[in-house]
Amino acid sequence: MILEGKTEPQKKRRPHIGARIKSRRKALGLTLQELAERSGLSKPFLSQAERDLTTPSLMSMLALAKGLQVEVSYFMEIPQAQDMVRRADNPAQIAVASPVTYYDLSSALPDRKLDAVLMRIPPGHCFPVDTRNGEHFRYVLQGELHARAGDIQTVLKAGDSMHFDARAPHTVENRSDQEALLLYVGTPSVLQRGAPSDPA
Structure with missing residues (x-):
């Protein structure tokens, strides 16, 4: 079960996303420098990522998805439920290289509007400051x-929740020496499986 014990071992191999990044970049006719400017990621980092010398974090993949005009699921394996139920004995762990373990609790609804994700956050981990359109809900x-x-800083303990406009700069940090378990629900969906999207 997800709520018991320590982080479950990754059962799937981490996807090699370098070729996907390079292929999509070439299809858009972008140089590494142009992709760096679009995504906010450094050119050396992108060069290493394309050669699979480093694996982008989930936050870096979100930035890459924006720069390459694709869904973030283009880069990683996101198990998709075939119905509306997720069973506790069959967690859908997202295959991504990160110290945080992510479980997708959402179902494969067409054009779904939100993501529900369970996160195992290790001691000392701090998420980069982020801003995006939509709403975020957190429950520890x-x-x-x-x-x-935004201007609100607080400590969230088990049973505490937080709901806010995601356009406000936001972050979460585990300053304790114990693993934290966080339920995240947010709009719009960034984990929905889909083909590369064309610009409007």
């Missing part, structure tokens, strides 16, 4: 997290 199931959204 286990442990303690320092959270910020």
Whole structure:
């Protein structure tokens, strides 16, 4: 079960995304420098990522998805439920190289509007400050997290929640020596499986 014990071992091999990044970049006619400017990621980092010398974090993949005009699921394996139920004995772990373990709790609804994700956050981990359109909801199931959204800074303990406009700069940090378990629900969906999207 997800709520018991330590982080479950990754059962699937981490996807090699370098070829996908390069292929999509070439299809758009972008240089590494142009992709760096679009995504906010450095040119050396992108060069290493294309050669699979480093694996982007989930946040870096979100930036890449924006720069390459694709869904973030273009880069990683996201198990998709065939119905509306996720069973506790069959967690859908997202295959991504990160110290945080992610489980997708959402179903494969067509054009779904939100993501529900369970996160195992190790001690000392801090998420980069982020901003995006939509709303975020956080609920701490286990442990303690320092959270910020705009001018609000607070400590969230088990049972505490936070709901805010995601356009406000926000981050979460685990400053404790214990793993934290966080339920995240957010709009719009960034994990929905889909083909590369054309610009409007």
